[in-house]
Amino acid sequence: MLTNERHAYILRLLDEKQTVKIQELVESTGASESTIRRDLTDLEQSRKLERVFGGAILPGQNLLEPSIKDKSTQFLDEKIRIAEFASSFVQQGDSVFLDAGTTTFQLIPFLKDKDLVVVTNGLTLVEALNDQGITTYLTGGLMKPRTGAFVGSHTIQALQNYRFDICFLGINGFHADYGYTTPDPEEAAVKQLASSLAKKTYALADHSKANKISFAKIMDLDRATLIVDEISKEANAGLEKKTTVKVVDR
Amino acid sequence: MLTNERHAYILRLLDEKQTVKIQELVESTGASESTIRRDLTDLEQSRKLERVFGGAILPGQNLLEPSIKDKSTQFLDEKIRIAEFASSFVQQGDSVFLDAGTTTFQLIPFLKDKDLVVVTNGLTLVEALNDQGITTYLTGGLMKPRTGAFVGSHTIQALQNYRFDICFLGINGFHADYGYTTPDPEEAAVKQLASSLAKKTYALADHSKANKISFAKIMDLDRATLIVDEISKEANAGLEKKTTVKVVDR
DNA sequence: TGCTTATGAACGATTATGATTGATTGTGGA
DNA sequence: TCCACAATCAATCATAATCGTTCATAAGCA
CATH class of the missing domain: 3.40.50.1360 (Rossmann fold)
Incomplete structure (x- = not known):
């Protein structure tokens, strides 16, 4: 799987589910944990997502606030x-x-x-x-x-x-x-x-x-x-x- | 379950029901009591809720209602x-x-x-x-x-x-x-x-x-x-x- | 070949978690 | 009221998960 493909895949998954876990991505892409980490770091730097412990969430919109x-x-x-x-x-x-x-x-x-x-x-x-x-x-x-x-x-x-x-x-x-x-x-x-x-x-x-x-x-x-x-x-x-x-x- | 997911879940539940009990959260999230306590402490510090004995309530509301x-x-x-x-x-x-x-x-x-x-x-x-x-x-x-x-x-x-x-x-x-x-x-x-x-x-x-x-x-x-x-x-x-x-x- | 980039594995460091403890607070009944 | 008991609390510790870093290898390209 190409780096770009993985990035696109991660963002698509994130968009659907609001949150993604690293282990989940390791399993579904077949890439190593290190690679997924690097992907997330890259995507975070280009503001496409925000990293959290164990995975990543959509940026900006802290899921928490709107309902309250x-x-x-x-x-x-x-x-x-x-x-x-x-x-x-x-x-x-x-x-x-x-x-x-x-x-x-x-x-x-x-x-x-x-x-x-x-x-x-x-x-x-x-x-x-x-x-x-x-x-x-x-x-x-x-x-x-x-x-x-x-x-x-x-x-x-x-x-x-x-x-x-x-x-x-x-x-x-x-x-x-x-x-x-x-x-x-x-x-x-x-x-x-x-x-x-x-x-x-x-x-x-x-x-x-x-x-x-x-x-x-x-x-x-x-x-x-x-x-x-x-x-x-x-x-x-x-x-x-x-x-x-x-x-x-x- | 990601920490953020749990936080979001707690706030959503709180928003619906006005109050949440710790035991209730332990059961519904599968996390331990300690973890839920830490979640509530965190959320309280970011002013998303207020802790009360046994659970938590929406912020600001208890000023007028403690005597119920x-x-x-x-x-x-x-x-x-x-x-x-x-x-x-x-x-x-x-x-x-x-x-x-x-x-x-x-x-x-x-x-x-x-x-x-x-x-x-x-x-x-x-x-x-x-x-x-x-x-x-x-x-x-x-x-x-x-x-x-x-x-x-x-x-x-x-x-x-x-x-x-x-x-x-x-x-x-x-x-x-x-x-x-x-x-x-x-x-x-x-x-x-x-x-x-x-x-x-x-x-x-x-x-x-x-x-x-x-x-x-x-x-x-x-x-x-x-x-x-x-x-x-x-x-x-x-x-x-x-x-x-x-x-x-x- | 030589150079760059992507990858995966391994390491200790950091963070989150769950269980335990003793202290604190609330409850039921006299 | 008071006391005894139960529930809840904060603090602590050991463990597990996750993290960033490093290093070695593999792949792509001129």
Whole structure:
């Protein structure tokens, strides 16, 4: 087997399987361990792969991060900033709706000592609220395993028993023409209703949600005050024709 | 298995389940406990996770949630025996009400693969049910911090939308004359209603509940089948005039 | 032939692993 | 609460796997 052929073979295998082991390559190519090592060293120098103990992996993309990143830890600092800013709109004694979601979750530490009554449809939120000693109602309903959010007719019916001074929604996208959107229509229905039961609604979003359009529409932009961070001036100008935009002061 | 593969695997699992146990990882990866420990230490140093006693959790999340721990594991073995026995009364496809409580909690592992729909008013239960892949509705309502039970008019109203084939209640005392009792009248009201919506009700109790009388009455003895363990024959004889008593076979 | 390059084997050095130990922490029951 | 017991922990050590280096041989080419 030619050196070039081996190199191509290694890269093809790596592309398929994300990782290759040296022993595996020794067996499948018939070359010696030394040769495979030299191959890997060469390919690493030309940035085609990264060596690890026992084999090699695809470069750059540490396989580890992506799955974790898009969840709660992504943009965590930004979310905390947004949450702290949003909490400044809460008055003593308010009745508050807190949507399920990672950004709204960050609001919780800023809500204590305000003598609030909080209603939420988020499983993780009710526990955290409780730890802060905040009087909390959970809507209940059918639980969505992935997000820990309660949705469905039970949730809708439960919500209708309440009226809110202030409502905080997490969203997956906002767009001047398409309004606020989120992937799940069931969740969209809950957000929409909660907002309609509140005197004032705030939509919380990190910069990655700007101009994104998700599957289910929640409502038009003007139905809520948008709280964002790190947004370009041009984008802001377009949005401000449609709704009030509060940009987090850094 | 390459070190990187294991790391990636751990993080993927963690991302899915929010927590991982060391023993769980030992079994599923085939690596030794020491290796898994070293993996977790490494991943913690690169801020990919946080270690806790017995396993690891997603980073940042424990700041608000350390106090969820369930301390009430008293008479755990007995409760598990009772729960396993009680589960034998559940039929395929049943709609089930599971009361909040530590004894009813132990029922959950015995309920999977029965194609059930479960309704509960217990916060801790909904998580465990979800882990077992069981379709679960939470009543919602006002959350009682100490027990994680939802109570109040919201809960009552939510319950009235359902009918159950079978209802499992945890109780704090049972007595031939005073019936089933529990300390909190709000919880008593929920238990009472749930039972009245079910074709069949089982009251689960460990031996410490025998002849105890608590503040709030739930209902008379004959409204439910009592499932107990380690009860004296004399006590049993007195009870059996009032209701059906199932003593756990050891 | 003489020169270069690729290869494989052998060496000690390095790293990962698994088992063991005693210390620490959590749990169950009085 | 307290104590006894079990689970988990960090640290250590011996072993196994992997590493980079060196050297000798083989192959390709003028």
